[in-house]
Amino acid sequence: MRVLVLGGDGYLGWPTALHLSAVGHHVMVVDNFARRGYDDELGATSLVPIAPLDRRIDAWRAVSGRTIESCAGDLVDPVFTHNAIERFGPDAIVHFAEQRSAPYSMIDQAHAVYTQTNNVVGTLNVLYAIAELNPAIHLIKLGSMGEYGTPNIDIEEGWLEVHHNGRRDRMLYPKRPGSFYHLSKVHDSHNIEFACRTWGLAATDLNQGIVYGQETEETRRHRDLSTRFDYDAVFGTVLNRMVVQAVCGHPLTVYGTGGQTRGMLDIRDTVECIRLACEHPAGPGEFRVFNQFTEEFSIRSIASMIQRAAGDGASVVMIDDPRVEAEEHYYHAAHSALLDLGLQPHYLEDTLVESLLSIARRHRHHADASLFVPSVQWRATASPVGPRAHTLVA
Amino acid sequence: MRVLVLGGDGYLGWPTALHLSAVGHHVMVVDNFARRGYDDELGATSLVPIAPLDRRIDAWRAVSGRTIESCAGDLVDPVFTHNAIERFGPDAIVHFAEQRSAPYSMIDQAHAVYTQTNNVVGTLNVLYAIAELNPAIHLIKLGSMGEYGTPNIDIEEGWLEVHHNGRRDRMLYPKRPGSFYHLSKVHDSHNIEFACRTWGLAATDLNQGIVYGQETEETRRHRDLSTRFDYDAVFGTVLNRMVVQAVCGHPLTVYGTGGQTRGMLDIRDTVECIRLACEHPAGPGEFRVFNQFTEEFSIRSIASMIQRAAGDGASVVMIDDPRVEAEEHYYHAAHSALLDLGLQPHYLEDTLVESLLSIARRHRHHADASLFVPSVQWRATASPVGPRAHTLVA
Numbered sequence: 001m002r003v004l005v006l007g008g009d010g011y012l013g014w015p016t017a018l019h020l021s022a023v024g025h026h027v028m029v030v031d032n033f034a035r036r037g038y039d040d041e042l043g044a045t046s047l048v049p050i051a052p053l054d055r056r057i058d059a060w061r062a063v064s065g066r067t068i069e070s071c072a073g074d075l076v077d078p079v080f081t082h083n084a085i086e087r088f089g090p091d092a093i094v095h096f097a098e099q100r101s102a103p104y105s106m107i108d109q110a111h112a113v114y115t116q117t118n119n120v121v122g123t124l125n126v127l128y129a130i131a132e133l134n135p136a137i138h139l140i141k142l143g144s145m146g147e148y149g150t151p152n153i154d155i156e157e158g159w160l161e162v163h164h165n166g167r168r169d170r171m172l173y174p175k176r177p178g179s180f181y182h183l184s185k186v187h188d189s190h191n192i193e194f195a196c197r198t199w200g201l202a203a204t205d206l207n208q209g210i211v212y213g214q215e216t217e218e219t220r221r222h223r224d225l226s227t228r229f230d231y232d233a234v235f236g237t238v239l240n241r242m243v244v245q246a247v248c249g250h251p252l253t254v255y256g257t258g259g260q261t262r263g264m265l266d267i268r269d270t271v272e273c274i275r276l277a278c279e280h281p282a283g284p285g286e287f288r289v290f291n292q293f294t295e296e297f298s299i300r301s302i303a304s305m306i307q308r309a310a311g312d313g314a315s316v317v318m319i320d321d322p323r324v325e326a327e328e329h330y331y332h333a334a335h336s337a338l339l340d341l342g343l344q345p346h347y348l349e350d351t352l353v354e355s356l357l358s359i360a361r362r363h364r365h366h367a368d369a370s371l372f373v374p375s376v377q378w379r380a381t382a383s384p385v386g387p388r389a390h391t392l393v394a
Numbered sequence: 395m396r397v398l399v400l401g402g403d404g405y406l407g408w409p410t411a412l413h414l415s416a417v418g419h420h421v422m423v424v425d426n427f428a429r430r431g432y433d434d435e436l437g438a439t440s441l442v443p444i445a446p447l448d449r450r451i452d453a454w455r456a457v458s459g460r461t462i463e464s465c466a467g468d469l470v471d472p473v474f475t476h477n478a479i480e481r482f483g484p485d486a487i488v489h490f491a492e493q494r495s496a497p498y499s500m501i502d503q504a505h506a507v508y509t510q511t512n513n514v515v516g517t518l519n520v521l522y523a524i525a526e527l528n529p530a531i532h533l534i535k536l537g538s539m540g541e542y543g544t545p546n547i548d549i550e551e552g553w554l555e556v557h558h559n560g561r562r563d564r565m566l567y568p569k570r571p572g573s574f575y576h577l578s579k580v581h582d583s584h585n586i587e588f589a590c591r592t593w594g595l596a597a598t599d600l601n602q603g604i605v606y607g608q609e610t611e612e613t614r615r616h617r618d619l620s621t622r623f624d625y626d627a628v629f630g631t632v633l634n635r636m637v638v639q640a641v642c643g644h645p646l647t648v649y650g651t652g653g654q655t656r657g658m659l660d661i662r663d664t665v666e667c668i669r670l671a672c673e674h675p676a677g678p679g680e681f682r683v684f685n686q687f688t689e690e691f692s693i694r695s696i697a698s699m700i701q702r703a704a705g706d707g708a709s710v711v712m713i714d715d716p717r718v719e720a721e722e723h724y725y726h727a728a729h730s731a732l733l734d735l736g737l738q739p740h741y742l743e744d745t746l747v748e749s750l751l752s753i754a755r756r757h758r759h760h761a762d763a764s765l766f767v768p769s770v771q772w773r774a775t776a777s778p779v780g781p782r783a784h785t786l787v788a
Contacts, residue, residue: 078503078504078507108522109472109518109519109522110472112518112522113472113515113518113519116514116515116518116581116585117511117514117515120510120511120514120581121507121510121511124503124506124507124510124574125503125507127776128502128503128506128776131776132776151563151565152561152562152563153556153557153558153559153561153562153563154558154559154561156558160556160558160568162547162554162556162568163547163557164547164548164550164554165547165548167546167547167548167724168546168547169545169546169547171545171568171570172568172569172570173568174554174556174565174566174567174568175566175584176565176566176587176591177584177588178588179588180518180585180588183581183584183585183588186581186584187514187577187580187581187584190569190571190577190580190581191510191574191577193570194571194572194573194574194577197570197718198718198772198773199773199776324591324592330561378592379592379593382521382522382525382526382593
């Protein structure tokens, strides 16, 4: 199967490209390297050093004998997008190529607009290119469990059977996202569902939980195959960040009461879920949604688990929540579709000790503790302070 | 009350500005004249000639003694948007300033991206400016009944009490829009709801039905106060277009079976609804949704009504539906909120004879029958025909 991985140089895009290549698929990576640029902008770096894309690809060829193609460009450019898809002729497109940080999208007006424009326009261009070139191409789009927010009812997989005034309909699950980033994914989902309904495209929307971990079977094979390990308050996912805090002897910072409950999954399950989605495509006209996570945890229970696993007297501090969100809430989300396709989950309790803490310890000398502190406040991103300079993000 | 009317040079923006000024509010109009530019692009014109904005404002001053301020610029420019709002210091912002044609958004990739970028970014910039300058400003945003699509359950006013697995929540009504234009309004609604929830903004989302008519009490007072009358297949709303077809002796073109049912309202009710929304603002943090229409009709029943009213043997033809939509469906939509605020509706049966047909007859010599034909096909906007030139819309 020919698989185009958009955003294939990123935290999850790269391990996904490797995993798909390892099982025998023909892979091409597209990236504009925006993620590396955010590091420069924010003065942050991956805890684990990462090689440039070319060196990654060379290393993979050396250890596996397999070739991953690559193509540099920006999906916001419709001609580039069309030509890249036409040239490679994929059976499936895995689309990671979005600005993926909620805090980054909340820095200010310019970052909010950049995030929504980049994500929504890139996805629109991909939809048009698929429809124009070959509507049979299966689009696998990365969404987020954060799109749902924390409703007081059970979260289903993308669709909800709604009963109202004695009638019923199957409708897109109503969402209440918590940042302009999460909103961009909600916008994408609506656009993609429309394209499936109107043009007969086949799409899988993977609403992914919070990913933790840094190693997969493939990335371990050579240090130039490593993927990112972000621990900063803007791009670091909560679990990865807390693990680095623990090994640095820094208190684990919990936002608010830590009662926020989220679906989470191991990076090795991410890549496997995407393989499963590729190999079991949606049908023509189908907009299929999978909730891609394996376990639910509250943030404070994660902090306790890391504290226990780190075993060296790590402390936990509750700080004011920089976000606007419910700190205590009902949470129950369906996630059976990927298990039904055969996913064999990894569990956090095991991964923590066997992998995450040891990776963090090995690299802790690179950690910059100033990056742990949340620098973006949801309420302050727009406040009555008069006109400001609007930073432009390239 | 100081009211800023964004898109105040357009079909509804201009009569709204006049109506608010007539009742004593202090009005400023902002426009980038994009609507006049679409005419040039499409080779279409308003059936009723319209004066340039300056002349409109002069005519209004002459007949009423009241001054409407104006400011030319593009809301996609965040600095312009911020400064315009800061300079005028409104109590309320009425936001019409979006690309508002479904067929226009479906012309091709470039028009879809333009529509979503223009609409979503403009609205984001308005939200940021309000939050930064004065969160008490009441945002009145024009949405569309078309955002809901045609669900098999009753349509409520923006929110739905959802019961599921023995639990319940009040959630945004799940939407199934039928074009990239309608999708842009769904995106807006999600962004605005988030801004209300996160920053405490006060917003009213007016999901407006299909507007018909061309005259209001104010626009009748001088010919330079006239607003647009679009009858072409891209920007003309269905009822206005069919009235022009009837007076030109052209068959009334019904898409598909004509069983599509829609909420509709008279242009005089539009301007009155907006006055009511301004004078009864949403509270801090409130995202309030009104369904703004007065009657429901199927398209074929409208065609029959026009046929009867025109009384000169007008014929009706069913043509292939250029859109992808249900031609026969359940439709029942709540619309009590504006009636509760005191709206006194005009009814189509009366308006048709007293106003619409006579206006169309008076101007029929300007009509270009080639513009009646639907030029945009939903399924063909993206089809496997290889790369095309991507028209850029300024």
